[in-house]
Amino acid sequence: MRFSVYQESHIGGRKVNQDRMGYSFTRDALLLLLTDGMGGHLHGEIAANIAMQTIGALFQKNAQPYIKKPERFLEDSFIAAHMEIHRFHEVHKLAETPRTTVVACLIQHNSAFWAHCGDSRLYWMRQGQILARTRDHSRIETLIAQGKVDPSERATHPDRNKLFNCLGATNMPMVELSRRVSLQAGDVMLLCSDGLWSMLPDHLMAQRLQSNTIVRAVPDLISSAVGIAGKHSDNVTALALAWGSNGNIDDPLTSIATHTLPIGSLTTTIQAPRISATDETDAFDDVDIEKAIEEIRGAIEKSNNVTMPSGAALKSSDAQDYTKK
Structure with missing residues (x-):
């Protein structure tokens, strides 16, 4: 793999930066990850940290040197992060469970897969054109999709900060997965x-x-x-990747070629404990994760769905609203 990657975050006008971002890569796999703790609930930054660490640790454990089942990995790791947030809530007896949005992109074998919960976005761009972007799991996006609200109202509608999907909520998260896409040199992935x-x-x-x-x-x-x-700015965070080698986007300071890396090596900016592939201790109960995922799939199949561009579907009619800010 050859790519350039750059990440940056600004606290904006807030007292605490609840955004987190990072990336990890082996010789054959790359994970891009961004979380945004929900300020409308207590300790959003804790939920954002737990999600980063949990998903990052599972990538470190399973990328040997690539992920065998990418879609399954993204789904399982999101569910594991959700369960770890609830475990933290129970252990520390918090007044409510911290919550966070999340978006992740897994790239390997010149293909990309992504998943998200909430309104943190991924954009896939080529030659200045947006080929795909995630659709927010928000009340306003549902209303727009149903034709009940004009897209121009996104910034002013009273429901613009209401989400029906995140990690840490009372309901299990519905992980929306993309289809597999083939990357070309010069493609840009933006998580924000x-x-x-x-x-x-x-x-x-x-x-x-x-x-x-x-x-x-x-x-x-x-x-x-x-x-x-201005002074009311939210936290602002972006993680961008430029794929392959291209004169317009290639930068010698950030360009990375992984073919020279030894098998078993891993580079990361995600602060997660390194897990050995031979470690018998597993922080997550596979049976519980399997049961949770089956329940989610069943709920999706039985619901009246709002179809998303990436091919997945989410139920919103009976979902609880979670205030983002």
Whole structure:
């Protein structure tokens, strides 16, 4: 694999930065991960940390040197993170369970898979065009999809901060998975929190990531978002990847070639405990995870679904709203 990667976060006008981002890679697999703790509930930053550490640790354990079942890994790791957040809540007897949104992208064998819960987004771009982006698991996006609200109301509608899907909620999360996509040299993957995308139009982000290296484009985008929001700015976080080698996006300071890495090696910016592949201790109960996933699949199949662009579906009619901010 050959790619460039860059990440940056700004606290904005908040007292605490509840956003987290990071990446891990072996010789043959790469994980991009971003979480956004929900400020409408207590200790959102704790939920964001737990999700990062749990998913990161499972990647370290299973990428030997790549993930055998990518979609299954993303689904299982999200459920495991959700359960770890609830375990933390019980152990520390918190007043309520911390909550977080999450988006992750797994790249291997020149293909990408992604998953998300909530309104942290992923954009897949090529030559300045957006090929795909995740659809927010929010009340406003459901209303727009049903034709009940005009897209122009995204920034002003009273339900814009209400989510029906996240990690740490009372209900089990519904993990929305993408289809497998083939990457080409020059493709850009952008993972970001709503502090970025809510301030800047999609076409502007795509344009800037096309005309500059990610090392220049990401700080520029974050600065613009913070400037527009002013003193009330949310946390603003972005993690961008430029795939392959391309004169417009390749940067010698961030360009990484993994073919020279030894088998078994791993590089990460995610602060998660390293788990040995031979470690007999497993922090997660596989039986519980399996049972939870089957319950979620059954709920999705029986529900009246709102179809998402990536091919998955989510039930929103009976879901509880969770305040984001």
